Amino acid sequence: MKEKDPNKVKAIFEATINLFAKVGLSGLKMSEIAKEASIASGTIYIYFDSKEKLLNELYKDSKQNWEKLISERLVNKQLPLKTRFKAIWEEGLKFRTFEYNKMVFMEQFTNSPFISEDTKVFSNKSIQPIYNILNEGKESLILKDLDNTILLCLVYGLLKEISFYCQSDNLKLTKELIDSTFLLCWDALKA
Amino acid sequence: MKEKDPNKVKAIFEATINLFAKVGLSGLKMSEIAKEASIASGTIYIYFDSKEKLLNELYKDSKQNWEKLISERLVNKQLPLKTRFKAIWEEGLKFRTFEYNKMVFMEQFTNSPFISEDTKVFSNKSIQPIYNILNEGKESLILKDLDNTILLCLVYGLLKEISFYCQSDNLKLTKELIDSTFLLCWDALKA
DNA sequence: ATTGACAATGAATATATATTCATTTAATAT
DNA sequence: ATATTAAATGAATATATATTCATTGTCAAT
Numbered sequence: 257m258k259e260k261d262p263n264k265v266k267a268i269f270e271a272t273i274n275l276f277a278k279v280g281l282s283g284l285k286m287s288e289i290a291k292e293a294s295i296a297s298g299t300i301y302i303y304f305d306s307k308e309k310l311l312n313e314l315y316k317d318s319k320q321n322w323e324k325l326i327s328e329r330l331v332n333k334q335l336p337l338k339t340r341f342k343a344i345w346e347e348g349l350k351f352r353t354f355e356y357n358k359m360v361f362m363e364q365f366t367n368s369p370f371i372s373e374d375t376k377v378f379s380n381k382s383i384q385p386i387y388n389i390l391n392e393g394k395e396s397l398i399l400k401d402l403d404n405t406i407l408l409c410l411v412y413g414l415l416k417e418i419s420f421y422c423q424s425d426n427l428k429l430t431k432e433l434i435d436s437t438f439l440l441c442w443d444a445l446k447a
Numbered sequence: 448m449k450e451k452d453p454n455k456v457k458a459i460f461e462a463t464i465n466l467f468a469k470v471g472l473s474g475l476k477m478s479e480i481a482k483e484a485s486i487a488s489g490t491i492y493i494y495f496d497s498k499e500k501l502l503n504e505l506y507k508d509s510k511q512n513w514e515k516l517i518s519e520r521l522v523n524k525q526l527p528l529k530t531r532f533k534a535i536w537e538e539g540l541k542f543r544t545f546e547y548n549k550m551v552f553m554e555q556f557t558n559s560p561f562i563s564e565d566t567k568v569f570s571n572k573s574i575q576p577i578y579n580i581l582n583e584g585k586e587s588l589i590l591k592d593l594d595n596t597i598l599l600c601l602v603y604g605l606l607k608e609i610s611f612y613c614q615s616d617n618l619k620l621t622k623e624l625i626d627s628t629f630l631l632c633w634d635a636l637k638a
Numbered sequence: 639a640t641t642g643a644c645a646a647t648g649a650a651t652a653t654a655t656a657t658t659c660a661t662t663t664a665a666t667a668t
Numbered sequence: 669a670t671a672t673t674a675a676a677t678g679a680a681t682a683t684a685t686a687t688t689c690a691t692t693g694t695c696a697a698t
Contacts, residue, residue, distance in 0.1 A: 257643045258695045264645095282473035283560035286686055296647040298688075307686065364555065369474035402627055405612055410631050413604030421596055436593055440601050444635035448673045449665045455675095477656055487677040489658075498656065 265303050267293045269314050277357040281364050284311075312375045315365050318358045323382045325351055330385055337393050338442065344386060345438045348415055349422075349429070356423035386411065390445075399445050410444050456494055458484045460505050468548040472555050475502075503566045506556050509549045514573045516542055521576055528584050529633065535577060536629045539606055540613075540620070547614035577602065581636075590636050601635050 271293035275284055286307055290297040304310035329347045332340075352359055365371055390407050393399030400407070418437050421427040462484035466475055477498055481488040495501040520538045523531075543550055556562055581598050584590035590598070609628050612618040 257697080258645050258693085260645070280473075280555060280559035281471065282475075284473075285684090290648095297686085298648065299646055301687065302645065364471065368471035400631070402631075403618075405618060406609070406624070406628060406631070409608035409612065409628075410601075410605050410635075413606070413608035414601050415604070416607075417600035417604035418597070421600065427594075427596060433597070437597060437600075440591070440593075440597070440635040443637075444601075444631040446634075448667075449663085449675050451675070476654090481678095488656085489678065490676055492657065493675065 260302070264293075264295070264299070267295070268300060268303060268310065269317060272310065272314055273357045273361055276361050281361070281368055281370075308370050308372065311365060311370045312372050315362060315371070315375060316378055318355075318362050319378060319380070319382075321358070322351070322355070322362075323379070326382050326385060337389065337396070337398055341389055341393070341442070342438050344389065345411075345415075345441060346434050349419060349434060349437070352415055352419040353422040353429050356419055359419075383408065393445070397447055400447050407445060411441060414441055451493070455484075455486070455490070458486070459491060459494060459501065460508060463501065463505055464548050464552055467552050472552070472559055472561075499561050499563065502556060502561045503563050506553060506562070506566060507569055509546075509553050510569060510571070510573075513542075513546070513550070513553075514570070517573045517576060528580065528587070528589055532580055532584070532633070533629050535580065536602075536606075536632060537625050540610060540625060540628065543606055543610040544613040544620050547610055550610075574599065584636070588638055591638050598636060602632060605632055 268289065271289050272284065275288055275292050279288075284307075286300060287297045289310075290300055293300075300310065304313065325347075329344070386408065387404060390399060390404050394401050414437060418427065418433075422429045422433075427433060459480065462480050463475065466479055466483050470479075475498075477491060478488045480501075481491055484491075491501065495504065516538075520535070577599065578595060581590060581595050585592050605628060609618065609624070613620045613624075618624060
């Protein structure tokens, strides 16, 4: 008996993300995904019932990766808040730059007709650690006393834009860049 | 002789943007655009040769609107830099919140298979005013001496995120919000 | 080495959606 | 009023793309 290739799902996911980076969500065709993954178009249907299922599974998988990483990189509570926040900043920036296409796929998929009802209710725990650190910083009067939504806009907005330019090679993700962007972020947030 | 309805193009553009907000770029169907604009699907083809042409025209039109607005709102050079910058911030935030869906359409369209070669070379003068003000601020040692790309990431990233939350009604675009987000932005940028 | 079971293939088919066009409707000129 | 012309319509058609399935290839057990 021939067994299912355990690498095929990953290969299909990667092909889909690579293609997405080139042609966007509206340009994704099953035949092209298959070509990109070097398999026949029919093979995809051994692993996924439909295009919709494939995209929803890819979305859930990407989201889980992201949440897993965030929870793994939580830093020792003994260190000063600024140090811990910088560690999160650095990890976040590296991760988002490295996984740029996955993240953009997730964002666009969220408001596409492909997303199914059960995927919509899928968890989102990824911002909790940053939420916590912002609350702590506000309580100890280190950070500005503004709504978390606003503070997160600054952090996440900067992160998104910087990672975009890194990914497109207009900026290089050096230690210097991490430091100066963190400085911008911190100066904005601090009371 | 019956004349072409001068409002139809605008109606089709608006319908397309509204639909885009609901279903994303991949969900746009000519029949649905027609329904949204309360016309027959064939009517669209009196005004546009094809779906591709329609989307490219919409993109160019949106981009021109944005550039026109930016150039109109340039502020008196006599005022202090911080005042001028705040005026740009306020206008930018209001405009992007108001025209949120247009802006997101533009961003996603740029990397879709619909964009044609001649649309790609279409001008982009919109960031020039902010560029100039950043340079001036750095020369007079008011702002941090960092690459404009980095500074713009902060300004534009915050703008994008805040307008997203305003548009989705999680934040309300009050004077207070404009002031506190500008404060974040300014604290980040100032030397 | 042979066989059974399922994975893989890709041309054929089904389906979704863009586009056309015969017909109807409405505005303007005479 | 009537004729003329082009816009508007939407069912019919063409086209693009998702999905199926008959066939072939490959692995693992005997």
